Amino acid sequence: MSEVKLTAGTRTEFGKGAARRIRRADLVPAVLYGHGTDPVHLTLPGHELLLALRTPNVLISLDIEGRSELAIPKSVQRDPLKGFLEHVDLLLVKRGEKVTVEIPVHTEGELAPGNFLLEHVLNALPVEAEATHIPEAVTVSVAGLEGGASVLAKDITLPKGVSLAVDADAVVIQVLAAQAEEPAAEGDAEGDAQA
Known part of the structure; x- marks a missing residue:
């Protein structure tokens, strides 16, 4: 099982316009949820995330403004024609958790x-x-x-x-x-x- 480290930023802008601006900056909008916590809206580096998602069920170690979290991809939306990443849902996991x-x-x-x-x-x-x-x-x-x-x-x-x-x-x-x-x-x- 491979573990990939990614640096994530938090985002406060939502909607189509904000998502387009994020993707133009070679970032991917994402949301991290799980364990009864409030969802955290993130931006992830596009190229590194694309490479990480080539491995099924990759374990992603996120650095969110100095805080470290583990996640696995739960849902990945791609552009139907061009194939680029549009949005990713990540599920928060802990070591030892099934x-x-x-x-x-x-x-x-x-x-x-x-x-x-x-x-x-x-x-x-x-x-x-x-x-x-x-x-x-x-x-x-x-x-x-x-x-x-x-x-x-x-x-x-x-x-x-x-x-x-x-x-x-x-x-x-x-x-x-x-x-x-x-x-x-x-x-x-x-x-x-x-x-």
């Missing part, structure tokens, strides 16, 4: 020979983990699986201290037999033309 997050599911290995498709029913697996030890991803072996096979949440080996936050019988990955369309027989086409 949080519920979704971690990416990766697959490895080759399916059994045949015409099969691999379907990710869940692209991310909801788990509960200590805030400072959130796994970056889980890897599932699909080696040798055939059509009709599925991998349930309870079949996935989780790191120590991590538990499922989803029904144990939830399907995470399933293998489907590919459906191929049968070509129309030539005799049928000729019969239809003569009729």
Whole structure:
């Protein structure tokens, strides 16, 4: 689990105009909330935040005017066309505290020979983990699986201290037999033309 340090400033201006001014200064408006505290409105350095968010569930160590806080990203809004960060919601966490997050599911290995498709029913697996030890991803072996096979949440080996936050019988990955369309027989086409 990676921890990224960012220096944050507090903000008192709100609304579209203020948000645009903040983004023009290569900063991102953000809000920090959690533990029953009042939300704190922040500005974060745009480029550093963008790099930090490349890691799923990154732990962010915030320096807010000399005060240090730990947070994880809860919601990230991006511009739908250009992809730049518009706003980030951060959840305040403490060391040793358990949080519920979704971690990416990766697959490895080759399916059994045949015409099969691999379907990710869940692209991310909801788990509960200590805030400072959130796994970056889980890897599932699909080696040798055939059509009709599925991998349930309870079949996935989780790191120590991590538990499922989803029904144990939830399907995470399933293998489907590919459906191929049968070509129309030539005799049928000729019969239809003569009729």
